Amino acid sequence: MTSDLMLEIQAVTYQWSSTAKGFGPVTASATPGQLIGLIGPNGAGKSTLLKLIAAFWAPESGSIHVKGHDVTAFSAAERARRIAFVPQTLDTQFDLTVHEVVELGRLSQLSWRDRLQFKGTTNPAHLDEILAITGLSPLQHRPYNTLSGGEAKRTLLAAALVQQSPLLLLDEPTAHLDPGHALKFLTLVRHMVDHTQTTVVMAYHDLATVGLFVDTLWVLDQGQLVITGTPEEVLSTPLIRTIYDTDLIQIRHPRTQRPMLLFP
Template sequence: MSTALLQANNLHWSINGRNIVNDVSISVAPGTMLGIVGPNGSGKTSLLRMLAGLNSPSSGEVQISGSALSSLRRKEIARRLAYVEQIAHTEMDLKVRDVVGLGRLPHHRSWHSLPAVCAADAPIIDEVAAHTGISELLDRSWTQLSGGERQRAQIARALAQDTPVILLDEPTNHLDISHQLDILRLVQESEAAAVVVLHDLNLASMFCDHIHVMRDGRTVAEGAPDSVLNQDLIADVFSVSSVISETESGRPAIRYLL
C-alpha cells in the first residue's frame, strides 16, 4: 500500500478484564478499501468503533493523516471521517433530505442550522441521493422507510459528508443484491480510504483491496483476497467447508459445501 491515510497501531480494548480487541493494527491508503471479516463476536464492530473515535482504546493509537484521533475535536473528526453504523437508531420525524443533509453539518459553523444547511448544499444532497438510488425518497419521512431504504439513506449521508475516510459496518444489511453491488461499487470508486465490515466473503473478495480476518479479537490473517481467502482459512475460522475458484479478474469466488 501507499502512504496510509488511516493508521491504527496495536489497538487493545477490553471490558471488565475481557479482551474484545487484542493487538490489532491496520493501515489504509487513499482510494483503497479494507475489508474486515470474521465470525460473530470476533471484535469487528468494536474495532471499527475505535477507528471512528467512538470507543477509546485501552492502549494503542489511531491516526488520520498523521494526527492522533484522540487529539482532534469531534467536529474535526467529522470532517475527516464518516461512519455508517450497522443499525440506524434515529427515530426522529425527519425528512430523508434532512437525514442526508446531516452529512454536511461538519462543514458549517453551526450544528443547529439543518434547514439552512440542506438549502445551501442541495446540489450535493441531490447528487449523492441519485448515486445511492434514493432521489424519490428525499421528501419522505425517515420513520416511513424500510430497513434497506434507511441503509441507503445513511450511506448517502456518509457520502455527502465528503470525508477522506469512510467506515461502514455491514453496509449491505437489508439491501437486495443489486443495491449491495451498487453501494460497494460507489465506495470502491471513491477517492476515500474505506474500511468495511462484511459478513459476505464473496463481496469482500470482489470489492476489497485488502482483507483483515479476525477471530476472538485478534488478527489471524491479512492480505490481498487471493492470498487470504482459501479453503483452509475458511474451514479454520468459519468452520465451513468450501471450494474456491478464480474469477476472470483473478479474485477468489467461494462456494460453500453442506
C-alpha cells in the same frame, strides 16, 4: 510517522466489559484509495475495531492515527470531517425526512454563522448530486422511518458521503439487502473509492462476494488481526477454514476470475 498513510493502527487494545478476553493488540494501516474488507466470525471484534477507529470508544492502549493525527485528540467536528461512519441499522422514532437525514452530513462543516441563521445550511450543489447518485432524489421528502432496508442504507451512505471525509467506515453495508441492492451499493462504494481516493474499511460477512470488491482483506479472530493480504492470498489460505470452523469451498468468479468462498 509517515503521513502518506490514511490510517495507522498501532498496537491498539480494548477491554470488552462483558468478557475476560480483550481486543487486540491490533496493528494495521491503510493508504488513500484502498477498499478494505474486514472479515471474521461473529464476535471477532469487527464492530469494535470500527468504533475504535471512529473514536466512539477510546483504546485501552495503543493509538489510531488518521492522516497523521491521533483520532482521540480531534474535536468532534474535526473528526467527522475526516471519518464518516455508516451503521448497520438505525432506528428513530422521529419522522425526519430523507433530505433532513442526508443534510446532517453537513453538520461538521457548519460555521457559527450557519448555526445562528434561521435556515441553518445553504443547500450545497454536492448534496443534490449525492442524492442523485444514491438514487434518493425521488425519495427525499419521504420520512426516513418509512423507508425499506435498502433505501435506509442508501440514505445513511448519502449522509456519510456529504461529510466528504477521506476515511469511510461501513458496518455490514449489505446486511438485510437483496442481491440487486447489495450490488448497487457495493458498486457505488467501489466507484467512489476509485474516483475520490477515499479509504474505506468495511466490516463484511459474505465470503462469496467480498473478494469481488475489495483490494485488501483484514481477518479478525477473537480480537486478533490474524491475516491481512489481497483477497487472492487471504481466501486461499487453509487458516480461513479453521477460523470459520467450516470446510469452505474456493471457486473463481466465472467472469472476473476473482476468488470466492462458498458453503461446502
